[in-house]
Amino acid sequence: MRIDKKSIEKFNDSLLVSHQQKFSFAKQTIPNAEAIIQKLIDFNVAIPSWALGTGGTRFGRFSAAGEPGTLEQKMEDVGLLHALNNASGAISLHIPWDIPSDYNAIKKLAADLHLKFDAVNSNTFQDQKGQALSYKYGSLQNTNKDIRKQAIAHNIEVIKHGNALGSKALTVWLSDGSSFPGQLNFRKAFQNTLESLEEIYAALPSDWKVFVEYKAFEPNFYSMTVGDWGQSLLYANKLGPKAYTLVDLGHHLPNANIEQIVALLMMEEKLAGFHFNDSKYGDDDLTVGSIKPYQLFLIFNELVEGMDARGLHHANDLGWMIDASHNIKDPLEDLLQSIEAIMIAYAQALLVDRKALNEAQQNNDVVAAQEILQNTFRTDVRAMVAEARIRAGAALDPLGYFRTNQIRASLVKERGNTIATGL
Ligand SMILES: [Mn+2]
Numbered sequence: 001m002r003i004d005k006k007s008i009e010k011f012n013d014s015l016l017v018s019h020q021q022k023f024s025f026a027k028q029t030i031p032n033a034e035a036i037i038q039k040l041i042d043f044n045v046a047i048p049s050w051a052l053g054t055g056g057t058r059f060g061r062f063s064a065a066g067e068p069g070t071l072e073q074k075m076e077d078v079g080l081l082h083a084l085n086n087a088s089g090a091i092s093l094h095i096p097w098d099i100p101s102d103y104n105a106i107k108k109l110a111a112d113l114h115l116k117f118d119a120v121n122s123n124t125f126q127d128q129k130g131q132a133l134s135y136k137y138g139s140l141q142n143t144n145k146d147i148r149k150q151a152i153a154h155n156i157e158v159i160k161h162g163n164a165l166g167s168k169a170l171t172v173w174l175s176d177g178s179s180f181p182g183q184l185n186f187r188k189a190f191q192n193t194l195e196s197l198e199e200i201y202a203a204l205p206s207d208w209k210v211f212v213e214y215k216a217f218e219p220n221f222y223s224m225t226v227g228d229w230g231q232s233l234l235y236a237n238k239l240g241p242k243a244y245t246l247v248d249l250g251h252h253l254p255n256a257n258i259e260q261i262v263a264l265l266m267m268e269e270k271l272a273g274f275h276f277n278d279s280k281y282g283d284d285d286l287t288v289g290s291i292k293p294y295q296l297f298l299i300f301n302e303l304v305e306g307m308d309a310r311g312l313h314h315a316n317d318l319g320w321m322i323d324a325s326h327n328i329k330d331p332l333e334d335l336l337q338s339i340e341a342i343m344i345a346y347a348q349a350l351l352v353d354r355k356a357l358n359e360a361q362q363n364n365d366v367v368a369a370q371e372i373l374q375n376t377f378r379t380d381v382r383a384m385v386a387e388a389r390i391r392a393g394a395a396l397d398p399l400g401y402f403r404t405n406q407i408r409a410s411l412v413k414e415r416g417n418t419i420a421t422g423l
Pocket residue numbers: 173213248275323
């Protein structure tokens with residue numbers, strides 16, 4: 001289904017007076033409000049195709065009704081989000097779940113929905129139907145050369161699908177590792193993985209990047225072959241200038257200082273991609289900002305500082321994506337909440353008084369530094385984010401629109417009780 005612009009305008013009209021009061025207050029109190037709003041209008045976060053259905057757990061999956069059953073329907077769902085929030089203008093495909101049958105038709109649909117194709121994702125963490133060799137003991141790290149070859153060929157095939165659609169990056173996330181001491185020779189596993197990645201790297205088109213995503217644990221529980229940012233950076237540095245580290249918020253050990261990791265990766269010019277989610281314990285894949293909104297703000301604070309230090313374009317020069325998929329919320333409502341949390345954290349990071357913060361840091365004024373960050377974090381920027389949306393023709397309150405207009409019920413009516421492919 002598509003959302004009619006007129007119906008968004010009608011919905012916005014009912015909220016306009018209240019919004020204008022809040023926005024006029026924000027505008028008076030926030031310096032550079034206009035410049036910030038323009039940055040918010042430009043900012044976009046890609047939606048992965050697997051977040052449009054419920055994710056399930058290893059104990060069970062409770063599907064939402066009316067989940068997208070085809071690639072076209074997944075794109076329509078992202079188009080719907082983008083129409084409502086003007087900040088979800090890209091989709092990240094997963095191969096083999098999203099192999100297009102007609103590239104031109106898919107490209108036309110993307111253009112109609114104002115969507116771009118973000119990084120494409122390979123899958124060697126599970127065996128596919130009819131696959132010759134198993135990834136039970138790893139893919140790019142495998143002790144068996146034929147299995148490594150099969151995994152390399154899959155990644156090269158993913159690049160070809162992505163290239164045909166206009167994607168510009170490949171994300172490699174490996175479940176490779178070991179679950180018991182002694183199972184793996186760490187050095188050989190690293191070297192096998194590096195050699196495999198080198199073959200994949202050699203197949204990248206000249207204007208492509210490869211993102212090496214790390215994860216601390218799960219599904220392997222003793223070691224992961226790309227287990228942390230140091231290991232990812234090792235691979236990226238050894239591979240060359242088209243290889244970068246990808247940070248997924250949920251892929252760290254508890255209490256890791258992610259904002260510091262982000263700052264240093266940007267300093268090294270090796271941060272290319274970002275996967276947003278939230279967690280309390282591990283890779284919980286919860287709604288962005290639902291558990292640790294202050295951490296999200298601190299991460300954005302470093303991102304903005306680091307991007308500005310290198311003159312990067314906030315919206316275009318790094319790859320922003322949500323990577324979450326859980327079991328109980330309506331997936332589209334969850335994504336609307338996640339994008340809202342990201343936009344708020346980004347807006348707040350744009351508000352930080354950098355000059356004052358630099359002075360406080362230079363003078364070792366710890367109290368002033370904390371005041372600057374926490375005062376900014378406690379500033380209500382929701383009217384600024386809403387103003388950016390309304391100026392772009394999107395909904396003042398995307399979640400409110402989704403509920404008032406019973407979008408899920410319409411999707412169920414259109415699709416029935418379909419279940420999306422994915423995790
Ligand atoms: Mn991820």
